[in-house]
Amino acid sequence: MTSVHDHMPLAERVEELLAAGGPLPIVAAGQPVLRRATEPYDGQLGPALLARFVEALRLTMRAAPGVGLAAPQVGIPLRIAVVEDPAPVAGEIVTVRGRVPLPFRVLVNPVYEPVGGARAAFFEGCLSVPGWQAVVARHAEVRLRGSDEAGRPLDEVFTGWPARIVQHETDHLDGTLYLDRAELRSLSTNEAVAALWSQPAPAAAAEALGFELP
Template structure:
């Protein structure tokens, strides 16, 4: 009996993915790669290929547009993500959500843990779940550890909206979607969020849709 055909090595698959050029296709919810978790990055791509892959993630994230993108979202089960948020929001939103600019950065083998017990709940969306948003309560402050694309260690405390982005993208690397943590009664189409729930905080949505906030 023939053995099942194994998948090509990661480097070969990434080379093939990059060969088309331009933004990469984003995997949608329902694809097992988003639920399988990832393997730690340990030089599987080599420095030059890693740099090309990171640049493709950046191009894809900006084109979507989004504020973060994890490798599984383009079908690659490596523990790598990119984040960036210019935070072009009104002052009242900035204050309510702690949404401040987050410069582009690469997270390699990231992990996070809560700092303190404070939690914050806001509408959140995902490039792999297009057209929908839901309220997610997350730790307001986290300790982020890992490395950057040069192998330099990361160990820092992140707060506000950047903390939410870090958690969302790191969750992808563990096979977790934001919907797993969401208040299901808050699930709303993008149009409904724009028309009804565009306030800086989700208090009105909680009241009218019937869910609790921390």
């Protein structure tokens, strides 16, 4: 089923979305926009509107709070995402997860490919699947290509937690949710993760809940 809104030009849809001001509403799992491949960005919004949209994505990501947000998560099927992680962690978590700060970045038409065969599995959540987390095995290192909001080329290798973030957000642009890649036996509420599985690595969860790690 489609609506009149679905047939509006993307620029009009973005203008309408921005008109309310403040953080944008985040689309939850079950909405078709999260399950469709996005349209490559090719100037559909124009420089000024793109800048306003990117700023709204940044505001919404920070308010949520999250470490990434893709355009379809606010109902716009364009291949654009933002990422940022101040990494407010210390000690063993930094070492085990490779969680280091990721400065604010805009990803336009990103695609990634693995670098090497190493994989890492950790609990992961999503702003479009609120209240839940699950263990996801992802490439430990990826090469990301695309561009930024000014059209400057992006070709960069990400490792550790930043690699996880860019994979998660790029997946959104292909209609993939983290649950599609998750070990479903690990599915836990946020409260359960905080109470039981806050260790740097999910080995205890794997043993207790009955799933394997790579």
